[in-house]
Amino acid sequence: MSLLEVKNLSVHDTRTGLTIVKNLSFSLEANTCLGVAGESGCGKSMTAKAILGLTSPWLQVTGEILFDGKNLLKESKKSLRKIRGQRICMILQDAMTSFNPLYTIGKQMIETFRENLGVRKKEAVQLSLEALEKMCIHNPEQVMEKYPHQLSGGMLQRCMIAIALTMKPDIIIADEPTTALDCINQREVVEEFKRLRELTGTALLFISHDLGVVQYLAENIIVxxxxxxxxxxNAEEVFAKPSHSFTKYLIDTRVSLAESFQQSMLRRV
Known part of the structure; x- marks a missing residue:
C-alpha cells in the first residue's frame, strides 16, 4: 500500500481561469524517493503546496490526496497543521526566507520542537544540538546562537534538514532545495538528503529541475x-529510454551541457 497516493489532482485559478495543475496522479512508497522534474513554472511547487493544503484561497484544488487512509483535501485546517508539523515536513528552496530573521537559529529550532513534539525547553535544546551534529555541523552551540543572515545558504539548508530529521516524519517534501546554492553546497546538501534517507527510512518527494540530482536520489520519477x-x-528506465519527447529533450540537454562544460575545462588545462 502506498504511503501517499495522489489521484487526478488539479489546481484551478478562479481569478484567471487558468488550470495550473491538470489531473496529476502518482504514488510514494515508504522508504523511497520520488523525483518530480520539469521546467520552471510547470506546476511542481504548486503540487507540493496542494498536498500540504498551503494553496491560496482563490485556487480551487480537486482530486484526491490519500495519506494514512485520509483524503487530505477533506481534512480540517487543525488536522492539516498536525500532519504538516509531524507527519509530512517540507523543505523550501530558499532557506534564508524560511527562517525568521529576528530570532536565532537555536530559538527557532527549540520552539519548533516544543510545539510539535511536546517536549520541555531543556530537552528541545538537546534535540537541537544532536540534530545539528547529525548533519556534520561543527560547533553546533555557536550555530544555534547565530541569526539566519550570519549563515551560508548551505548551512541554513542543513539546519532545515536537521529540523526535519528530528521530527521523524513519514514524508519529507523537498522543493528545489539546491537551487539557490553554489555547486559545492549543492553536492553537500544532496548527500545529506541521501544520508537522511539511510538513517531514518523517511520517504522523500524531491522536486527539482536538475535531472542529475533526481537521477542520483530517486527510484521513481514523474516529469x-x-x-x-x-x-x-522507474527512474532508471526513464533515463535509459524516455518515452516522451519532452523528457528526452531534458535528458539530452543535460548531457549536452555536461559535455560542453567538460570540454571547456579540458581546454583550460
Missing amino acids: IRNGESVEYG
Whole structure:
C-alpha cells in the first residue's frame, strides 16, 4: 500500500481561469524517493503546496490526496497543521526566507520542537544540538546562537534538514532545495538528503529541475510539463529510454551541457 497516493489532482485559478495543475496522479512508497522534474513554472511547487493544503484561497484544488487512509483535501485546517508539523515536513528552496530573521537559529529550532513534539525547553535544546551534529555541523552551540543572515545558504539548508530529521516524519517534501546554492553546497546538501534517507527510512518527494540530482536520489520519477504529467515510472528506465519527447529533450540537454562544460575545462588545462 502506498504511503501517499495522489489521484487526478488539479489546481484551478478562479481569478484567471487558468488550470495550473491538470489531473496529476502518482504514488510514494515508504522508504523511497520520488523525483518530480520539469521546467520552471510547470506546476511542481504548486503540487507540493496542494498536498500540504498551503494553496491560496482563490485556487480551487480537486482530486484526491490519500495519506494514512485520509483524503487530505477533506481534512480540517487543525488536522492539516498536525500532519504538516509531524507527519509530512517540507523543505523550501530558499532557506534564508524560511527562517525568521529576528530570532536565532537555536530559538527557532527549540520552539519548533516544543510545539510539535511536546517536549520541555531543556530537552528541545538537546534535540537541537544532536540534530545539528547529525548533519556534520561543527560547533553546533555557536550555530544555534547565530541569526539566519550570519549563515551560508548551505548551512541554513542543513539546519532545515536537521529540523526535519528530528521530527521523524513519514514524508519529507523537498522543493528545489539546491537551487539557490553554489555547486559545492549543492553536492553537500544532496548527500545529506541521501544520508537522511539511510538513517531514518523517511520517504522523500524531491522536486527539482536538475535531472542529475533526481537521477542520483530517486527510484521513481514523474516529469511535468505545463501542469500535466508526460512521463511517470522507474527512474532508471526513464533515463535509459524516455518515452516522451519532452523528457528526452531534458535528458539530452543535460548531457549536452555536461559535455560542453567538460570540454571547456579540458581546454583550460
